[in-house]
Amino acid sequence: MTKEKTCPVCNANPTYPPHEVCETCYNKVKSYYVNPREYFERIQEAHRQNWLEKGKTLAPEIIEHNINFGMKSEAERWERIVGDGLSAVIVMIEAIDDQKPTPEFHRRRIVFMYDLINRLDPALFAPASKEEVESFMKSAIAFWNGEITEDERKRIYKSFCELMPQDDPYGRNAKSMVHWMICLEEYFNWMWYQWFESVYDAIFDKLPDEVWIELFKKHFADSIEEWASPS
Numbered sequence: 001m002t003k004e005k006t007c008p009v010c011n012a013n014p015t016y017p018p019h020e021v022c023e024t025c026y027n028k029v030k031s032y033y034v035n036p037r038e039y040f041e042r043i044q045e046a047h048r049q050n051w052l053e054k055g056k057t058l059a060p061e062i063i064e065h066n067i068n069f070g071m072k073s074e075a076e077r078w079e080r081i082v083g084d085g086l087s088a089v090i091v092m093i094e095a096i097d098d099q100k101p102t103p104e105f106h107r108r109r110i111v112f113m114y115d116l117i118n119r120l121d122p123a124l125f126a127p128a129s130k131e132e133v134e135s136f137m138k139s140a141i142a143f144w145n146g147e148i149t150e151d152e153r154k155r156i157y158k159s160f161c162e163l164m165p166q167d168d169p170y171g172r173n174a175k176s177m178v179h180w181m182i183c184l185e186e187y188f189n190w191m192w193y194q195w196f197e198s199v200y201d202a203i204f205d206k207l208p209d210e211v212w213i214e215l216f217k218k219h220f221a222d223s224i225e226e227w228a229s230p231s
């Protein structure tokens with residue numbers, strides 16, 4: 001008989017194969033992505049009212065089409081996230097990104113980044129050396145700890161950009177991630193609130209999930225526990 005695995009997110013319930021997490025954690029994440037038809041109907045009703053105020057009418061066929069389109073896109077997105085089974089890393093990312101990014105919490109994110117980046121192949125940061133990346137990351141931590149000034153931050157960032165420019169047009173790879181460590185909130189838009197989702201997207205193929213899980217548990221066990229605890 002095979003021993004039942006316990007969900008690594010809540011550490012309470014058995015997993016819900018083929019998913020790596022339990023049914024409760026699975027459903028919690030699913031509720032973020034999959035809404036009932038009424039949700040789309042409400043959106044379309046608001047849309048219809050808007051049009052009406054401008055003296056235009058929205059045909060019922062268009063409204064119906066929009067509802068179906070919204071539901072279909074959402075279902076497809078959820079299918080992509082689940083894949084062959086919902087991964088524990090994805091659920092942990094949802095749990096941690098759910099936290100309000102206060103300056104205190106951001107400091108913790110930056111310390112996590114330091115550990116994460118140190119686990120990556122240093123060749124990803126060429127021409128910058130491992131030591132140069134390390135030194136830059138230490139400056140980023142010092143900045144968020146209030147140990148260096150804004151002028152100093154700008155100077156360090158400028159010289160690091162010369163040493164290791166961002167080379168991805170979409171700014172989404174291992175190098176961009178190092179840059180993000182010292183950037184201010186104004187630099188980001190939605191990414192500031194989906195920090196770990198963005199980081200994972202940038203390097204998901206560069207580290208095994210076990211490393212993410214290990215580091216998430218090391219740095220954010222409290223956030224994950226809070227998210228998973230019954231509300």
Ligand SMILES: [Zn+2]
Binds near residue numbers: 008009012022024026
């Ligand atoms: Zn669970």
